[in-house]
Amino acid sequence: MGEFTLGRYMPLDSPIHRMDPRAKIMAMLLCLIAIFIPAGWIGYGVMFVVISGVILRAGLSFRFVWKSMKPMMIMMIFLFIMNCVVLRTGDVLFTVFGISIYKEAVLQTLYIVVRLLLMVMITTCLTATTKPLDMTLGIEDLLKPFERIHVPAHEIAMLISIALRFIPDLIEETQRIMKAQESRGVDLKEGSLKEKIMAILSLIVPLFVSAFQRAEDLANAMEARGYAPGEPRTRYKVLKMTTADWLLIGCAALLLAAMIVLARMA
Amino acid sequence: MSITFENVSYIYSEGTPFRYEALSEINLEIEEGKMTAVIGETGSGKSTLVQHLNALLLPTKGTVHILGRTIEAGTQPKGLKSLRGDAGLVFQFPEYQLFEETVIKDIAFGPKNFGISEEEALKRARNAMKLVGLDEQYEERSPLELSGGQKRRVAIAGILAMDPKVLVLDEPTAGLDPMSTVRMMELFRKLNKEHGKTVLIVTHDMEQVFRYCDNVIVVEHGRIRTQSSVSEFFRDSSVCRGMNILPPAMIRMRDLLNENGFDIADTVMDTEALVNAVERQVKRHG
Ligand SMILES: Nc1ncnc2c1ncn2[C@@H]1O[C@H](COP(=O)(O)OP(=O)(O)OP(=O)(O)O)[C@@H](O)[C@H]1O
Ligand SMILES: [Mg+2]
Numbered sequence: 001m002g003e004f005t006l007g008r009y010m011p012l013d014s015p016i017h018r019m020d021p022r023a024k025i026m027a028m029l030l031c032l033i034a035i036f037i038p039a040g041w042i043g044y045g046v047m048f049v050v051i052s053g054v055i056l057r058a059g060l061s062f063r064f065v066w067k068s069m070k071p072m073m074i075m076m077i078f079l080f081i082m083n084c085v086v087l088r089t090g091d092v093l094f095t096v097f098g099i100s101i102y103k104e105a106v107l108q109t110l111y112i113v114v115r116l117l118l119m120v121m122i123t124t125c126l127t128a129t130t131k132p133l134d135m136t137l138g139i140e141d142l143l144k145p146f147e148r149i150h151v152p153a154h155e156i157a158m159l160i161s162i163a164l165r166f167i168p169d170l171i172e173e174t175q176r177i178m179k180a181q182e183s184r185g186v187d188l189k190e191g192s193l194k195e196k197i198m199a200i201l202s203l204i205v206p207l208f209v210s211a212f213q214r215a216e217d218l219a220n221a222m223e224a225r226g227y228a229p230g231e232p233r234t235r236y237k238v239l240k241m242t243t244a245d246w247l248l249i250g251c252a253a254l255l256l257a258a259m260i261v262l263a264r265m266a
Numbered sequence: 267m268s269i270t271f272e273n274v275s276y277i278y279s280e281g282t283p284f285r286y287e288a289l290s291e292i293n294l295e296i297e298e299g300k301m302t303a304v305i306g307e308t309g310s311g312k313s314t315l316v317q318h319l320n321a322l323l324l325p326t327k328g329t330v331h332i333l334g335r336t337i338e339a340g341t342q343p344k345g346l347k348s349l350r351g352d353a354g355l356v357f358q359f360p361e362y363q364l365f366e367e368t369v370i371k372d373i374a375f376g377p378k379n380f381g382i383s384e385e386e387a388l389k390r391a392r393n394a395m396k397l398v399g400l401d402e403q404y405e406e407r408s409p410l411e412l413s414g415g416q417k418r419r420v421a422i423a424g425i426l427a428m429d430p431k432v433l434v435l436d437e438p439t440a441g442l443d444p445m446s447t448v449r450m451m452e453l454f455r456k457l458n459k460e461h462g463k464t465v466l467i468v469t470h471d472m473e474q475v476f477r478y479c480d481n482v483i484v485v486e487h488g489r490i491r492t493q494s495s496v497s498e499f500f501r502d503s504s505v506c507r508g509m510n511i512l513p514p515a516m517i518r519m520r521d522l523l524n525e526n527g528f529d530i531a532d533t534v535m536d537t538e539a540l541v542n543a544v545e546r547q548v549k550r551h552g
Contacts, residue, residue: 010283011283012283064282173362176357176362177362177363179317179322179357180357180360180362180363181363182322182350183320183322183350183354183355183356183357183425184350184363184375184376184379184424184425184428185347185350185351185376185379185380185428186379187347187379195379198375201365202363202365202375204365205365206362206363206364206365209362209365209410210362
């Protein structure tokens with residue numbers, strides 16, 4: 001689990017790291033929309049090149065992105081098998097063990113895999129370069145206009161920031177409890193079904209206990225410092241959009257437009 | 267026979283920007299049958315070090331020899347489970363590992379994992395409860411409803427019930443009241459002296475080191491600063507003062523007396539001998 005990199009912030013110093021979180025979030029949303037426009041392989045190729053450029057500019061390695069992808073491998077294999085079973089149109093590509101694999105199924109799966117890959121790359125560009133706290137500030141600001149229709153922007157942002165704040169803690173806690181139980185002879189890999197259930201219980205129960213404990217502690221600590229939801233608060237960090245930030249949004253919008261044009265042409 | 271570390275390094279999160287070398291090139295020899303203290307500042311790597319003893323952490327570099335087994339960097343060691351039964355590790359703040367419905371079941375969980383029958387495990391659990399000073403009324407209580415100190419005892423009993431040959435304790439008395447602390451330390455000494463268990467204890471309390479332990483290991487920034495017998499370590503108090511460690515009260519007393527005109531040899535290492543020495547010198551002058 002120490003290898004868990006999806007959504008993790010990488011403390012580096014790059015132009016991408018220094019950008020305004022609002023700009024990055026907007027750009028990410030535009031790019032995510034762009035993924036779902038069926039612009040064909042050329043379109044995906046263009047996106048891949050552009051996003052790879054951003055990843056390199058942010059000082060991230062492809063190995064890091066690859067590690068983020070790994071947890072999804074099982075899902076993708078499952079998807080591939082499902083597609084092969086369900087989609088039975090088009091030309092037969094080849095036959096294994098008497099099961100014919102259709103071209104359509106392979107293509108469909110490939111499309112999904114490529115989209116997922118691009119999605120992970122894009123979200124990584126955001127999460128790996130933006131501190132969780134900056135991210136929530138950004139989300140809060142972007143949600144501000146919706147406050148008029150009674151969207152609790154600040155509360156949502158606070159919820160997200162607390163959730164993000166606790167993810168590394170919970171991962172660490174899980175590792176610690178795992179080690180403690182392993183010291184007591186728990187074997188998470190081997191053993192009968194009953195032993196496996198016990199092993200999982202021995203992990204889940206302490207994890208819940210400590211998560212609730214943490215939640216309570218945090219609530220008390222916040223109240224002790226006068227936090228009241230819904231009350232106006234000042235901010236320590238004030239976000240400011242620079243030219244580079246506007247340019248980033250502009251480029252993302254351009255990319256989206258290019259995808260739409262490509263899709264039209266196809 | 268002893269437990270040895272040869273050029274052991276441990277690196278957390280290798281290959282990421284979070285990479286952190288918690289242990290560097292450690293060489294150590296821990297005598298079996300002795301009680302050894304591991305001391306050092308917060309974050310110096312004590313917990314990282316002791317987790318190598320039951321192979322919870324595998325060295326990034328180097329080799330650990332323990333109880334006839336060899337754990338080498340880069341190889342997947344065999345017989346891990348039996349090692350974990352033989353080298354019992356009580357974690358720092360172990361109270362978070364409790365999960366069973368009742369105290370007795372939780373304590374019996376460890377031995378059962380090592381293939382001990384239900385009946386025998388419960389017997390051992392009762393015995394371990396007695397050892398840590400939890401009386402029978404706690405048997406059927408939920409471990410989650412106990413106080414912090416009581417939970418700690420349950421957790422320690424859970425390891426004792428496994429009857430390990432080597433007992434590793436990571437700050438077992440942190441946060442316990444003074445009475446319970448003394449009782450715990452007496453228990454560890456008894457396990458060491460009467461049951462012949464090798465005890466390794468991480469602590470910040472120099473009085474404990476001085477009073478209960480045979481040997482001491484000082485960890486500093488992931489390296490071993492010194493390794494010696496306790497009497498050697500505290501004999502000349504300038505040594506530990508030089509490492510920013512406050513010597514135990516008895517040694518400080520001796521230093522104060524010497525600063526004020528007494529001439530007490532540094533071989534005087536316990537209260538009784540100190541009182542005798544003072545008495546002799548006062549009489550000689552009087
Ligand atoms: N899971 C981990 N991932 C990354 N770094 C870690 C991890 N655990 C510990 N460290 C780092 O390794 C160093 C040594 O930690 P360790 O827990 O061994 O210290 P310690 O001597 O036991 O301290 P304490 O007296 O506070 O218990 C610390 O600087 C810590 O930040
Ligand atoms: Mg520690």
